[in-house]
Amino acid sequence: MKHSLTQIGRILIMRRKNFYIIAAIMLLFGISSCRNSGTGKQDAELVFRMALQPNEANKVWEAANLVKQELERRSNGRIRVMFYPSGVLGNEQQLLETCYLGIIEMVQVTSSVVTTLDPTFDTFDMPFLFLDEEHHQKVLNGDIGTELLNGLNKNKLQGLAFYSCGFRSIYANKPVTSPEDLSGMKIRVMESPVMIESLIRMGASATPLSASEVFTALKTGVVDGAENNPNVFVAAAHIEAVKYYSLTRHFANQHVLVVNKEWLDIVKENQPDLHELLITVPRDIMQEYNKRWNEAIDIAFQDMTDQGGTIVEIEKENILRFIENVQPVYDMKKETVPPELVERIRKEAEL
Numbered sequence: 001m002k003h004s005l006t007q008i009g010r011i012l013i014m015r016r017k018n019f020y021i022i023a024a025i026m027l028l029f030g031i032s033s034c035r036n037s038g039t040g041k042q043d044a045e046l047v048f049r050m051a052l053q054p055n056e057a058n059k060v061w062e063a064a065n066l067v068k069q070e071l072e073r074r075s076n077g078r079i080r081v082m083f084y085p086s087g088v089l090g091n092e093q094q095l096l097e098t099c100y101l102g103i104i105e106m107v108q109v110t111s112s113v114v115t116t117l118d119p120t121f122d123t124f125d126m127p128f129l130f131l132d133e134e135h136h137q138k139v140l141n142g143d144i145g146t147e148l149l150n151g152l153n154k155n156k157l158q159g160l161a162f163y164s165c166g167f168r169s170i171y172a173n174k175p176v177t178s179p180e181d182l183s184g185m186k187i188r189v190m191e192s193p194v195m196i197e198s199l200i201r202m203g204a205s206a207t208p209l210s211a212s213e214v215f216t217a218l219k220t221g222v223v224d225g226a227e228n229n230p231n232v233f234v235a236a237a238h239i240e241a242v243k244y245y246s247l248t249r250h251f252a253n254q255h256v257l258v259v260n261k262e263w264l265d266i267v268k269e270n271q272p273d274l275h276e277l278l279i280t281v282p283r284d285i286m287q288e289y290n291k292r293w294n295e296a297i298d299i300a301f302q303d304m305t306d307q308g309g310t311i312v313e314i315e316k317e318n319i320l321r322f323i324e325n326v327q328p329v330y331d332m333k334k335e336t337v338p339p340e341l342v343e344r345i346r347k348e349a350e351l
Contacts, residue, residue: 044080046267046274048105051095052255053211055086057235059296060255063163064108066285067257074277081106091210099260100156106259111162112192114256117155119336120148123345126337127198127326128319130252135349136164140254141286144344149256158261161282163289165253166297169246170204171233172225175312176246179203179325188214188226194333195251199227201326202250211236218242229253230300231293239309246312248322257282 050068054061068081084104089095092109093116099107100117115121123129130136139145140162149159170176170187182203189195191208199206207223217223218241225242227250233239259278268275304311330342 043077045078046075046271047080047082048263049082049084049089050106050108051084051089051098051104052108053085053087053092053095059231059235059293060108060163060165061085062292063161063255063257063285063289066289067282070281070285071277074281075274079274079277096258099258102156102260102262104260105263106160106257108163108255108257110165110190111254111256112190112195114152114159114258115192115194117157118148118151120151120338120341122194122333123148123337123341124254125192125194125251126333126342127194127202127250127329128323129342129345130167131349133164133166133252136167136252136254137290139345139348140164141283142348144341144348152258153261156261158259158264160257160259160279161286163255163257163286164293165255166229166231166293167249168227168229168251168253169248170225170227170250171238171242171245173242173244174224175244175310176225176248177312177314178318179321185224186222188217188223194329197329197332198250198326201329202248202322203325214238215241227251229297230304231296234300234303234307239304239307243309244312245304245309247314248319250322250326 050064052061052064056065064085065083068083071079071081089104090098092107092113095104095107096109096113096117098104111121111124115125124140130139145162149162152159170182172185172187174181176182176185179202182199185204186207187199187204188209189199189206191210196206196208207217209217209223214223214226215236215238218226218238225244226238227248228236228238230245233245239245264275264278267278301311330337330339
């Protein structure tokens with residue numbers, strides 16, 4: 001079963017092409033390629049679509065919005081970004097697929113979704129991989145992160161930047177301070193084979209659900225809890241259903257900004273100065289994005305307290321027990337998560 005989960009993860013997008021969604025996009029938004037500069041009545045020289053699933057309530061939305069604003073500002077209006085947040089063009093799997101097909105030029109998705117095209121991205125989903133946020137950022141924005149972004153070229157895509165979403169912890173209808181506390185608990189996880197297996201090893205009954213189903217599942221008791229960052233816990237109103245936020249910090253989370261490679265190459269050939277902005281702006285906005293993200297997390301923790309939530313600290317010895325329990329996940333994934341890559345990531349914490 002473990003192997004079949006991995007195989008399903010690898011082929012999900014390529015074998016489940018949703019042609020109804022694609023057709024709807026074509027009809028509603030008149031897909032006639034934006035690959036050429038200038039479209040008659042439009043003032044901008046380069047017009048393209050950027051799509052993502054989060055809405056403004058989820059602060060990772062800020063990354064895409066900052067990229068849009070800065071591209072338009074620094075190009076003096078020569079670039080115009082048609083901005084589609086809130087999943088209006090589909091969920092993250094569908095967005096990545098349509099970017100691969102060249103229908104949407106740029107998308108922002110969780111790195112977990114990208115594993116369906118490049119299993120090496122599983123590495124960033126591995127449990128308890130990063131020591132802290134400084135270590136996390138160092139890897140995402142260093143040589144290792146760049147290698148993964150460029151590795152998408154073989155899938156007709158180019159990764160532009162990673163945006164940290166901090167660390168995910170478990171929130172539930174009771175405190176979780178040890179593996180024993182998770183026994184028998186149904187915890188919602190993303191539809192990621194690594195995440196599913198990790199929560200099982202931590203002691204939970206992992207229950208994959210789409211993001212749109214989580215609130216109702218928590219409220220009705222279909223699941224006992226979920227796991228995500230503090231901002232999502234509060235902004236998605238999950239705190240109305242469960243009150244305990246236990247700081248397991250078991251996964252680091254990140255979004256990745258991805259562009260269709262063929263389209264990007266055409267821009268490079270025809271408008272090299274605008275191509276340079278497409279490459280540099282996504283990294284240039286990181287400092288401002290991180291500032292806004294950190295402010296949002298501080299506010300989320302305060303909101304938890306104000307709304308009657310309980311923030312649960314976990315003793316170091318129990319964190320070490322969780323870490324020991326998930327080690328088989330690394331063995332299971334060694335074909336797609338090379339041990340030498342894991343070692344390189346861990347060494348970055350020491351440099």
